[in-house]
Structure formats: C-alpha cells, structure tokens
Amino acid sequence: MATPIQMPSLSPTMKEGKIVKWLKKVGDKIASGDAIAEVETDKSNLEVEAYDDGFLLEISVPEGEVATVGAPIGYLGAKGEKVSGGAAAPAAAPQKTEAPKAAAPSAPKAEAPAAKPPAQAPAATGSGEGIAILMPSLSPTMKEGKIIKWLKKAGDKVSSGDAIAEVETDKSNLEVEAYDDGTLARIVVNEGDMATVGAPIAFLTPKGAKAGATAPAAAPKAPAPQQAPAAAAPSAPAGAQVVPLRREAAPAASGGGRLRASPLAKRIAQERGLDLAQVRGTGPLGRVVKRDVEQALGQGLAKAPAQAAAPQAKKAGAQPEARAFGTRPEPQAVPMSSMRKVIGQRMSEVKPGVPHFYLTVEVEMEAAVKIREEAKALDVKVSVNDIIVKAAAIALRRSPKMNVSLQGDQVLHYGTVDVGIAVAIEDGLITPIIRDADLKGLQTISAESRDMAERARKRALKPAEYTGGSLTVSNLGMYGIDQFIAVINPPQSAILAVGAVAEKAVARDGQVVVRKVMTVTLSGDHRVIDGATGAEYLRELKGLLEHPTRLLF
Amino acid sequence: MPELMYREALNQALAEEMERDANVFLIGEEVGRYNGAFKVSQGLLDKFGSARIIDAPISELGFTGLSVGAAAVGLRPVVEMMTWNFAILAMDQIVNNAAKLRHMSGGQLRCPIVFRGPGGAGGRLSSQHSQSLEANYAHFPGLKVIAPATPADAKGMLKSAIRDENPVIMFEGERLYALKGEVPEGEHIVPLGVADVKREGTDVTLITWSRMYYFCMEAAEALEKEGISVEVLDLRTLRPLDEEAILKSVRKTNRAVICEEGWALAGIGASVVDLIQSQAFDELDAPVVRVTGLDVNMSYAANLENATQPDAPKIIAAIKKVLYREGA
Amino acid sequence: MASAYSKDLLLTMYRKMYLLRRFEERAGQQYTLGKIAGFCHLYIGQEAVAVGCNEAIRPDDYMLSAYRDHGQPLARGSDAGMIMAELFGRGSGYSKGKGGSMHIFDIEHHFYGGYGIVGGQIPLAAGMAFAARYRNEDRVTVCFFGDAAANQGAFHETFNMAQKWKLPVIYICENNRYGMGTAIARTSAVPEIHKRASAYGMRGEAVDGMDALKMYEAVKDAAAYCRAGKGPVLMEANTYRFRGHSMADPANYRSKQEVEDERRNDPIPKLREYALKQGFGLTDADFESIEEEEKRTVDAAVKFADESPEPSVEELWRDTIVEPGEEDVRPRERVLGVKVTNWPKYPSGQELKVTWDLEPRAEAEAADKKAGLSR
Numbered sequence A: 001m002a003t004p005i006q007m008p009s010l011s012p013t014m015k016e017g018k019i020v021k022w023l024k025k026v027g028d029k030i031a032s033g034d035a036i037a038e039v040e041t042d043k044s045n046l047e048v049e050a051y052d053d054g055f056l057l058e059i060s061v062p063e064g065e066v067a068t069v070g071a072p073i074g075y076l077g078a079k080g081e082k083v084s085g086g087a088a089a090p091a092a093a094p095q096k097t098e099a100p101k102a103a104a105p106s107a108p109k110a111e112a113p114a115a116k117p118p119a120q121a122p123a124a125t126g127s128g129e130g131i132a133i134l135m136p137s138l139s140p141t142m143k144e145g146k147i148i149k150w151l152k153k154a155g156d157k158v159s160s161g162d163a164i165a166e167v168e169t170d171k172s173n174l175e176v177e178a179y180d181d182g183t184l185a186r187i188v189v190n191e192g193d194m195a196t197v198g199a200p201i202a203f204l205t206p207k208g209a210k211a212g213a214t215a216p217a218a219a220p221k222a223p224a225p226q227q228a229p230a231a232a233a234p235s236a237p238a239g240a241q242v243v244p245l246r247r248e249a250a251p252a253a254s255g256g257g258r259l260r261a262s263p264l265a266k267r268i269a270q271e272r273g274l275d276l277a278q279v280r281g282t283g284p285l286g287r288v289v290k291r292d293v294e295q296a297l298g299q300g301l302a303k304a305p306a307q308a309a310a311p312q313a314k315k316a317g318a319q320p321e322a323r324a325f326g327t328r329p330e331p332q333a334v335p336m337s338s339m340r341k342v343i344g345q346r347m348s349e350v351k352p353g354v355p356h357f358y359l360t361v362e363v364e365m366e367a368a369v370k371i372r373e374e375a376k377a378l379d380v381k382v383s384v385n386d387i388i389v390k391a392a393a394i395a396l397r398r399s400p401k402m403n404v405s406l407q408g409d410q411v412l413h414y415g416t417v418d419v420g421i422a423v424a425i426e427d428g429l430i431t432p433i434i435r436d437a438d439l440k441g442l443q444t445i446s447a448e449s450r451d452m453a454e455r456a457r458k459r460a461l462k463p464a465e466y467t468g469g470s471l472t473v474s475n476l477g478m479y480g481i482d483q484f485i486a487v488i489n490p491p492q493s494a495i496l497a498v499g500a501v502a503e504k505a506v507a508r509d510g511q512v513v514v515r516k517v518m519t520v521t522l523s524g525d526h527r528v529i530d531g532a533t534g535a536e537y538l539r540e541l542k543g544l545l546e547h548p549t550r551l552l553f
Numbered sequence B: 001m002p003e004l005m006y007r008e009a010l011n012q013a014l015a016e017e018m019e020r021d022a023n024v025f026l027i028g029e030e031v032g033r034y035n036g037a038f039k040v041s042q043g044l045l046d047k048f049g050s051a052r053i054i055d056a057p058i059s060e061l062g063f064t065g066l067s068v069g070a071a072a073v074g075l076r077p078v079v080e081m082m083t084w085n086f087a088i089l090a091m092d093q094i095v096n097n098a099a100k101l102r103h104m105s106g107g108q109l110r111c112p113i114v115f116r117g118p119g120g121a122g123g124r125l126s127s128q129h130s131q132s133l134e135a136n137y138a139h140f141p142g143l144k145v146i147a148p149a150t151p152a153d154a155k156g157m158l159k160s161a162i163r164d165e166n167p168v169i170m171f172e173g174e175r176l177y178a179l180k181g182e183v184p185e186g187e188h189i190v191p192l193g194v195a196d197v198k199r200e201g202t203d204v205t206l207i208t209w210s211r212m213y214y215f216c217m218e219a220a221e222a223l224e225k226e227g228i229s230v231e232v233l234d235l236r237t238l239r240p241l242d243e244e245a246i247l248k249s250v251r252k253t254n255r256a257v258i259c260e261e262g263w264a265l266a267g268i269g270a271s272v273v274d275l276i277q278s279q280a281f282d283e284l285d286a287p288v289v290r291v292t293g294l295d296v297n298m299s300y301a302a303n304l305e306n307a308t309q310p311d312a313p314k315i316i317a318a319i320k321k322v323l324y325r326e327g328a
Numbered sequence C: 001m002a003s004a005y006s007k008d009l010l011l012t013m014y015r016k017m018y019l020l021r022r023f024e025e026r027a028g029q030q031y032t033l034g035k036i037a038g039f040c041h042l043y044i045g046q047e048a049v050a051v052g053c054n055e056a057i058r059p060d061d062y063m064l065s066a067y068r069d070h071g072q073p074l075a076r077g078s079d080a081g082m083i084m085a086e087l088f089g090r091g092s093g094y095s096k097g098k099g100g101s102m103h104i105f106d107i108e109h110h111f112y113g114g115y116g117i118v119g120g121q122i123p124l125a126a127g128m129a130f131a132a133r134y135r136n137e138d139r140v141t142v143c144f145f146g147d148a149a150a151n152q153g154a155f156h157e158t159f160n161m162a163q164k165w166k167l168p169v170i171y172i173c174e175n176n177r178y179g180m181g182t183a184i185a186r187t188s189a190v191p192e193i194h195k196r197a198s199a200y201g202m203r204g205e206a207v208d209g210m211d212a213l214k215m216y217e218a219v220k221d222a223a224a225y226c227r228a229g230k231g232p233v234l235m236e237a238n239t240y241r242f243r244g245h246s247m248a249d250p251a252n253y254r255s256k257q258e259v260e261d262e263r264r265n266d267p268i269p270k271l272r273e274y275a276l277k278q279g280f281g282l283t284d285a286d287f288e289s290i291e292e293e294e295k296r297t298v299d300a301a302v303k304f305a306d307e308s309p310e311p312s313v314e315e316l317w318r319d320t321i322v323e324p325g326e327e328d329v330r331p332r333e334r335v336l337g338v339k340v341t342n343w344p345k346y347p348s349g350q351e352l353k354v355t356w357d358l359e360p361r362a363e364a365e366a367a368d369k370k371a372g373l374s375r
Helices: A100-110 A229-235 A263-271 A290-298 A311-316 A338-350 A366-377 A384-398 A442-457 A531-546 A548-552 B006-020 B044-048 B060-072 B086-098 B134-138 B151-163 B212-224 B243-253 B268-279 B302-308 B312-322 C007-032 C047-056 C071-076 C080-088 C121-134 C147-151 C153-164 C193-200 C212-227 C256-263 C267-276 C284-307 C313-317 C331-336 C361-370
Strands: A003-006 A016-022 A035-040 A045-049 A054-059 A066-068 A072-077 A131-134 A144-150 A163-168 A173-177 A182-187 A194-196 A200-206 A332-335 A356-364 A404-407 A410-413 A419-421 A423-425 A428-430 A471-475 A494-498 A502-508 A511-525 B003-005 B024-028 B053-055 B076-080 B113-119 B144-146 B167-173 B180-182 B196-199 B204-208 B230-234 B237-239 B256-259 B289-291 C062-065 C111-114 C141-146 C169-175 C203-208 C233-238
Touching: A035 A072, A045 C007, A163 A200, A263 A290, A356 A531, A366 A384, A366 A511, A366 A531, A366 A548, A384 A419, A384 A442, A384 A471, A384 A494, A384 A531, A384 A548, A419 A442, A423 A442, A494 A531, A511 A531, A531 A548, B003 B006, B003 B151, B006 B024, B006 B044, B006 B151, B006 B167, B006 B180, B024 B044, B024 B060, B044 B053, B060 B076, B060 B086, B060 B113, B060 C121, B060 C153, B086 B113, B086 B167, B113 B151, B134 B144, B134 B167, B134 B237, B134 B268, B144 B151, B151 B167, B151 B180, B196 B212, B196 B243, B204 B212, B204 B243, B204 B312, B212 B230, B212 B256, B212 B312, B230 B243, B243 B256, B243 B268, B256 B268, B256 B312, B268 B289, B289 B312, C007 C047, C007 C071, C007 C080, C007 C212, C007 C267, C007 C284, C047 C071, C047 C141, C047 C169, C047 C212, C047 C267, C062 C071, C062 C121, C071 C080, C071 C111, C080 C284, C080 C331, C111 C121, C121 C141, C121 C153, C121 C169, C141 C147, C147 C153, C147 C169, C147 C193, C153 C193, C169 C193, C169 C212, C193 C203, C193 C233, C203 C212, C212 C233, C212 C267, C267 C284
Parallel strands: A419 A471, A471 A494, B024 B053, B024 B076, B076 B113, B113 B167, B144 B167, B204 B230, B204 B256, B256 B289, C062 C111, C062 C141, C141 C169, C169 C233, C203 C233
Antiparallel strands: A003 A072, A016 A035, A016 A066, A035 A045, A054 A072, A131 A200, A144 A163, A144 A194, A163 A173, A182 A200, A332 A410, A356 A511, A404 A410, A423 A428, A494 A511, A502 A511, B003 B180, B144 B237, B196 B230
16 A cells, blocks of 8 residues: 655654755655655755555655645555555645646645635624623622713824723712723713623724725624623623632732831731831831830830731631631631521522621710720721721621622632621612731721722722622711611621611610610621521621720730 | 760771671772772771772762762671762762662662762862862762761761662761761661751851851851850751751751852852741741852962851851841 | 584574564654654664674673663564554553653663663763672673764773773774764774773774674674673773754765765675575575564554553653562553563572672782781
C-alpha cells in the first residue's frame, strides 16, 4: 500500500517548507534513510528522509512549491503500484492537471479539513446595526433601568470604557459604559424612557466601519418586559447557582493623609479598636510602633469598646473567635438538609414567598444609652443605633446558625459578619451593608453608617455596598414607633425591627420602677432559621445591650 | 564534657563515621600524609589506610567528579576542598552531576556525598582566598548546605551529613578551626535543617550562621548591658532553611537583623528577609535589616580587610536601628 | 573454514545494530512530527561502536555515555519502548520523562546514564571504577565520549588519576570527526585522540569504529587488561555519524560527497556480508526476518510511547532530594510491573573490608627514608 511522505517539521518553529529540489524521481528505488528531497525551512535548508523502503510512486508537491508540515509531498510504495486517491491519503494530493499555482497554497488542506474558517462578519450583537449597547444589569435585583441622561450624542466618538449614559436603577443612579471603540450611531432609548436589562439602548459603528449602514427597523422605545429575559439571565440571581459574593473592600473609615505605622502596630490597633491617628508615633518619621500602641491603650485612648478578639476570650470556650482583620473568608455553601427542605416546602405552602416568623423581646437600654452619653462627653458621635448594630453583629458571630442565606438548594454560611442598615430615602429605602461589623469599633460603625446613609440619599452607593449580609437592622425609633414588624430583604434571612427607647414602668424585684425600654422584633426566614435559633439570638442580643461590657469579650 | 577545637571535633566525626561504615572515604589535597592542610584529617591515614584517606592531585574538578561517580555506585565519599575558593573549579561536577543524578535518572540513582572545607575570609589572603560562597550552593535544588558555627555542631552535623542520602555542602572556616567548645563524646548527632536558638531574647531576633555567630554573640552580650534582649538564632543549615524557627522567633520579637559574611545581593539573608516579610508581615514592628560583607572584593591590607567584614559594632548599630534607638 | 565467531554472536550483533539504526530512524521521524522535542542526537552510523563493545564486556560491567545515548542502553538490553517514552517526555520513560533524550539511565542494565555537559561523565566513570576497585570487584567501567570532549579539563585530570591509581576503566572516544559543527582538526593540536594517553603513561589505541568485530576484539582485550589490574585504557573508535549533530543541525560543514562515501562504509551491511560468508548457511532471508522483527519492536516502542501519558504533576516534587527511608526507583518494575532481580546491591559498611593499598605504605616509607625524611 502506498504510504505518504510527509513534510517534516525540521525546526521547533517550522510551520511549512518549500521543496527546493527533489533528489529522487518517480520510479526511483528508495531505502529507509535516503534523502529524497531538499526543503527550505524558516531556518535553513534540510533534507527530507525516507523512513520506509520502496519506490517513489508520486511527487505531490513540485519543486518551488510550499507544503505545510504533515502534508504529503509524495508517495512511496511497491514497484508499479498506483496511488489510490481515496485510500492512501485522506486528502488527495493536488491534481497536477489543475493550475499548479492554485495547488501550491492549497497544500495545507491535507493537514486538517477546517484549516481556515470562512471569513465572518464581526461577531456583534446587532447584526446589520453595528455594535449594540445593551442595558446593563447594575444591581442584583435590577430588571430594567431608566435612561436619565445621555452623556454622548449620535455621531460622537466613543472609546471602550467611556461613560455614555446615566441610568436609574431600582437602587441608585449609575453610568453605562461602552465596551468597544467606535462612533455612537444611534440612540434607541431616549432620556426618561425605560429599557429592560439586555435590551439595546443604542448602536455603535465599530471603528473603521462605515457609519450609518442601515437604519434600524422599529426601535422599541420601552421593550416589553418579556423581551430578552435570556439575555438578562447572567445577572438574575438564578436560584440554583451559588456564586460566592465577591465584593469590593470596605471603604476606609478615615480618608486622611498617609499614616505611618508598622504592620504590627496596625494589626494591634485594629484588634483593639484604637484609632491610630490619635497615637503619637515614636519611630522614624513618626512611625507608630507596637510600644506606642501599647502605651496608648494603657492610657485608655481606645475610646471605642475593644473587640472580643482579646486573646483571653479564648477561655470563653464555645464562642466562635473573631477573625483577624483584613481577611474575608468566602461563605461556605452547604446543601440544604432534607429536613430543612421539607420545612422550607411546608412553610412556603402556608406562607408563599419568604415564610416569615416573628419574635419580640423587650430590652432595657439604660446601659446602652449611657455609652452614648459617655461618647458624647468625649466628643465622639455614637448613636444608640450604632450600638444596636454592633450588638447585632456580635450576636450574629456568636450564633452562626443565624448568619446564613438561602440560595437555591444551598444554604450559604457566611464567614464574615456583615450587617445591613435600613436607610429611608426619598421615594424609597435602601440597605447599605456594614462589612465586618463585628470587628469594627463603634466609632467606625458610626462613621460608616453616616457616610453610607448620606450617599444613599444621594443615590451614590455602589451595588457592592448594598448587597450581601444575612441580617438588617431597621430602626423606626426616631419616629416614636414603639414596635413594628419588618419584611426580610432577600436573600438575607432575618431583619430586626427596632422601636423607640422609651421610659416605661416595669416590675423589677416586685417593685414597679421606671426604666428605658426598647422593643425589638426579629423576622426570620423559616426556611433556614427556626424559632429556637431566633430566640437564642435575641437572648444574646438582649444580654449584650443590657450589659454592654459583654461586647468586650 | 570535653572541650575540643572545631577541627578536632571534625576529626572525631570523620574517625567515628569511617569506623562505623567502611563505605566512607576521605579524598582531597593533602589529607593523607600531610595530615590535612588545616589538620582536620590528622592521624586518619594511619588509622584507615591509603584507599580511604586519599591524597588527590590538584584536580578539583577531577577528584570531585570521581567521588560523585563513586557515590553513584554505593560508596559514601567525603571530599575535602582545601578551601571553597578552589571548589569553584569543581562546580560543574557538584551542580550538574551530584545535584541532578537523582532527577536525571528518575529516582534510580542517589548521591550520598559530603563536600566540605573552609569558607569565608581566612585572614590577610586577599580576594581569591576570602569569599563566602554558601549562597551560590544554596541556590541549587538537590543539594543541602550546612555551615555550623560551634565545635559541637560541627561534629554532630558532619556525622549527619555523612549519613545523609543526598549531596551535602559543608562550610567550615579557616578562622573557626582553632576555636574551642564543649563537644559531646561518641554518638552526637545534630539533624540537618534545624536551626538553633543559641541565646534567648525578647527584643530582636539576630539571625546568623558560621563564623558571624561569634560576632553576634558578642553584640548580644554588649547590648544586654544596655537593657536590650537579643535572641540569637543560628541557622546552621542554609538549605533547607528552617523556616519555622525563623518565623517563630520573629513572631516573638517582632524585629529581625540578619548577619552574613557574604555579599548582600542574592545572599541568603535576602531569602530570609523575603520569608519574613511574606509570612510574618503583620508581626513586624520595624523593617528587617541586614549586616553583610561590603560589596567589594576583599583586600589584603589589614584595615581594609576589617572594614569589609561585619563585626560586633556593625551588628549593634543595626540592632539599634531596628529598635529605633539610634543615637540613644 | 570455521568462523572465529559463533553464529549466535554475529546474529545478536546484527540484530542489535539494526535495532539501534531503526530506533534512531524512527526517533528522527517522531522528532519531525513534533513528538520529540529539545535536543535529540542520533546514533546512526556509529552502531558498531556500542554493539561491538557491549558484546565484549559482562552485563554487570558499568557503562555510561554522553548525550548521544540511545544506542548504548539499547545494546545493553534496555526496553526500547521505555527509552522511546523518555524521548517523548512520558511518565513511562526510564526517568519518568524528566530526563529526555540526553539523560537515559537504566541501572538494572548497568547503564549509568547520558550526560549533557561535554566531558562531565569522564570523572564519574573513574569514580565508578574506583568503587569497583575499592570493593575488590573485578568489574570494569566503560565510558563513551565524543572527540570534542578530549579537549576538556576533565579528560586530562581524570586520566592522570585513573592511571596513577590503576583504575579499571575503558574510555572509548567515539571520534565521529566533528564536535557539533567543528571538525576535530580545527580545534585540536593532536587530532589523534588516542595519542594523548601517552602523556599519562596510559594505554591508548585507535580502532575502526565502523566495524563491529574490530570493536569487539579491541574491547575484549582492553577489558581483560583492566580486570587484570593493569590500569585504564583509552580507545579511539574512529566512526562517523550519518546525521547532523542533533536534529536541528543541517550539517552544512561537511560535504555531501563525504557523507555518501562514509555511507558506503556502513557497519550494518558490512557485518551482514561477513556473516553470510562464514559457512553458517545463512541467507538474506534470515537477515530480512531479523530486520522485520526489529522494525516491529521499534513500531511497538513508538506506539507504547505515544500511548503513554505524561508524568503526573506530583512528580515535580519527587527525585530532587532523597527523603529518609526512600527506596530507589526501578523503572521496569514501576512501568511494566515486572520483578527486577538484578538491581545493584552494595555491601554494608560493616560487611565491607577494604584491602586495597592505593599508595603502598612500605614503598612510601622507603622513599621517605631514602630522602632522609622522618614523618
């Protein structure tokens, strides 16, 4: 049977070779090891060797022509044998009767059937329209967005990364960015109009292409909601898909100038809730070092209550320890147990959606209010709500069963304690998240809360700042509300409805006395939390608020 | 416990191991009838005969390669380099053969061999004879590198090296050979890869090895009088590094100074600093500082020679720097 | 007329030489198909050297080589598939794919490796001979190297020691006339390498390396000389590689005519013609059937290599440092699951009695006395 002689790879970089000269002619007897042709490679001229004995039956690539590596350049076989086009070679050697010019470059076809893919129109989303700019999904819950303002107009040059429009989402106002270079050909959704996520809002003529190729047919002003749900899919929190929430780092509490401190000093200060800016550094260039931090702590400079991270807290046994600052472990996804699944199903049958249950407790706030007063005396702004957020966070860390979120069939167990705070804004409500609230000092929590509430009102929060967490604190105490029931903000699993701190007559040790009392109601997602879990959590929270020194342990 | 000189401790280790294992032989220049250029092999020719204490021609590449070949087929050679400066001629055999035999053979061969000799400055010998070359060898996977400072460690580590199944590079020191110290008799083994806290302290970790150890101890004692508590960590083995011991000490003191006789660039201390900053960044209260030989060739003139090398005052200055006590 | 050699020896030699040739042809082909990478130095043309030598020594004699090292282990009886797998960089190679073409090691067959630094294996061979002498074994060590290695310092340093200590080692310089692309005479003051032995008072001789039987005779004699404790031998085998230095070498530094002339001196047909005339009743068909068998062996080797997986990534962390208690790897046991029985064993440090007096004491003391020295 005829065997092909293949164009060999004679250098590591060789892709094709030119036959400079045939050293044998058709009909010649050939022994293994014989040089049969001379080939010019990208590096030098080398000889092609035969690896079998036989007769040269056919020369497929004539002198001066190029063949890719691996393509047959000739055939070897028994004397007088015919090269059968089909059997011997999967891709027949080019017929010499054809124009040889055409045959030469086509030699590669022996290599692989799909050597060159057919030229395609640039794979763009809009077919004849150029590149479509789609309404992006800018928050986890966003389904549609309103164009507030176009920042570019038709005919403007656009580069990848340029902001081209401002969009109002359900949460905030954000900018739409271009991902390609080109010219803004046409705006489809006008200012003030809505578009669903994934629907085109404008078209871009790619760089180098002719602008205004074809006019679009029927620009949907406000695409029907059912349009392009598939396109929007990636952003939809599809139940089954558990994606660990990757977030931006929490913004630094203070944005001042660079502060010099050794890595160790920074770590200790963070652990002990000490503001390094208030510590005098004695190292070179005023660097704050360990001894400075220790001195400051000795003088009671740590205004915020220190964290429960002190080493002696280890004795507390069952209590989960605080993490070191700076690391944020990913949540652990755990499949729902069968029992939990059944509970979930049954509860959802009775209460569709998120089946809520409610637990209410009264908390004496004398001690907590005192903290605020002490802070005030030190000219530090700390609100009762900040103390509640802190206590809610510490309680969450101590009740890991509460620090969860249901995502499809899986329960996410958070390794971090992130607490939401409900902020009323004009026309609505938003819940920014205090990251690592268990690790932060009251002052930091206070500063972050105020900053985020302020930016929430300006609709300037980034999506990462209001996603995640397992629990939100909603406080209507400032409106004089005694008690209320709040609705859980999914995928969180609980919300604390906090009423006003008010003086009430209560019975203590058989006596009627007046105490500052606050009522808290916990709403829990019964699919992942049970009443007992919630009750334990509330007991812990109550204990922390009534005896705030426990926040230190 | 008897007091021995460093060279006597080595001699004891060699004699004990050769007694224990007839596969061990010593080869090198002047090791036999001359009794050793630095008297390390004194008396061994009489004890073990000329096939086991071999006077080699001055062919470092040749007798090193010969020994590697002997190790590949089951013997356990100890190759004495008159000094490590001369072993540069043999580097091909150490690096390309000894360190790679097991790898190239896919685990079929092993190379149990010790290359030993003095490193560091000798004393008024100028540039070709005064070099600390341990960093060069510590660079290569497939080798172990040791540099004991005390006679006891010299004995215990040479015995471990001879029993090791891998090529071991041992740096001794011309200026260490006559130093005395207590050395346990008989089976005294110091494992390779284990650093030793030679002096406990709380304020700063001083990391060193080989002859610099003595300057470090001197500095530590001087600083104690000023109320500074220095922990001296003698690495002893430079490959593999005892990372745990380094980190443990730095976690305790939060500050570190590294003293090495060799040049700074690509030195072993550079790797130690890297280890500390990458693994214990949050434990550091000050930058890590190195005290090294100056970045010049060694001169013959006494004052220049002294100025080139680290010494106790330089170490003290470095420690005060990391303690932020400059001028204090 | 009775032949000087047995039919069996002649056929064995023929079979091995053909195996070496076919193996290298296919290795070359696989290189061009991208299956083999890196440097790949073929032995084509030099087969008589390795095969003639191997048949003249004992299987337990030590052998090692430079990086043109596929031929010698094949001559020793190594598994062709596992060598090919090593060339392919596969886990089933002799060195788990860690060494490649230049580093074939088969300790079971006492082949102690291919070494990539020119001349670097020359002192190692003296050390292996030293160990044999140290243990009072009568085995010899055969070390191959190329003509260009003769200009390395290792060559001179080692010969001095080997002769001084009368080490049982045969150095075979495979003089294929070119050190890569440089003709030996262009860089050597004395291009006849064997003459350099005289500088050390060492036995040196030239042999026709294109004739397997001449190699066989010369090595047999040299081995007897070594085993008798007379010292080392430098043998210059004049040979020729039909191919470039490595696969990447177009060999422009020599003329086509030269290569063609040398090809007419091909050692394989030469041995065949000799054997046909020895009155054993052999015919061309006998040789053709040997060739067919060896072709199949090599085809199977290529198939084995091609079908073998790459080494596992965990292998990265093995074979750099010997961990305590770790055994040596026996490749055929690891890859083929066969029980390897002739793995080298060495006496323990307690069993071994060293009786060798490398520099006899009495002589040394007499010399001292004569010189008026007291040590």
